[in-house]
Amino acid sequence: MLxxxxxxxxxxxxxxxxxxxxxxxxLVEEAKAWFFAEDYDEVIDILQGPMRRKKGKWEAKLTAYRxxxxxxxxxxxxxxARKIFxxxxxxxxxxxxxxxxxxxLEAGLQxxxxxxxxxxxxxxxxxxxADNYLLAAQVLERRGNLLxxxxxxxxxxxx
Numbered sequence: 001m002l003x004x005x006x007x008x009x010x011x012x013x014x015x016x017x018x019x020x021x022x023x024x025x026x027l028v029e030e031a032k033a034w035f036f037a038e039d040y041d042e043v044i045d046i047l048q049g050p051m052r053r054k055k056g057k058w059e060a061k062l063t064a065y066r067x068x069x070x071x072x073x074x075x076x077x078x079x080x081a082r083k084i085f086x087x088x089x090x091x092x093x094x095x096x097x098x099x100x101x102x103x104x105l106e107a108g109l110q111x112x113x114x115x116x117x118x119x120x121x122x123x124x125x126x127x128x129x130a131d132n133y134l135l136a137a138q139v140l141e142r143r144g145n146l147l148x149x150x151x152x153x154x155x156x157x158x159x
Contacts, residue, residue: 007037014030066101069085116140
């Protein structure tokens with residue numbers, strides 16, 4: 001997928017999935033290729049069934065939550081995206097990535113207070129994830145809270 005041949009990559013993952021239908025990694029990688037190709041309907045079509053049917057944790061499910069919720073977010077179906085991210089957090093409560101996604105969603109809706117709360121929660125549960133620090137620092141800088149913005153930026157740069 002490095003040369004942006006996303007449709008071709010998706011087809012390869014679809015073929016791999018047909019040869020090994022129990023391997024959920026192929027499914028998630030196919031959805032990721034369609035996400036990069038900005039075909040969000042295809043992402044939703046691929047992930048909708050497994051996300052509803054396949055109970056318990058399975059390989060690459062955290063990434064599936066991010067892609068599935070992100071596809072709804074990109075289609076401006078914000079309530080559906082929020083619901084998916086929150087469901088993911090119930091299953092993966094220490095996922096800094098899902099807090100990151102929720103923060104991005106809220107920031108896109110101009111709800112910086114909620115976004116900041118999600119990013120700070122992401123910092124608490126996954127302090128090694130740099131993006132939460134960067135995005136929180138940007139919001140704090142816009143709000144004039146330069147001290148905390150600098151602290152978060154310094155943490156971002158050390159990760």
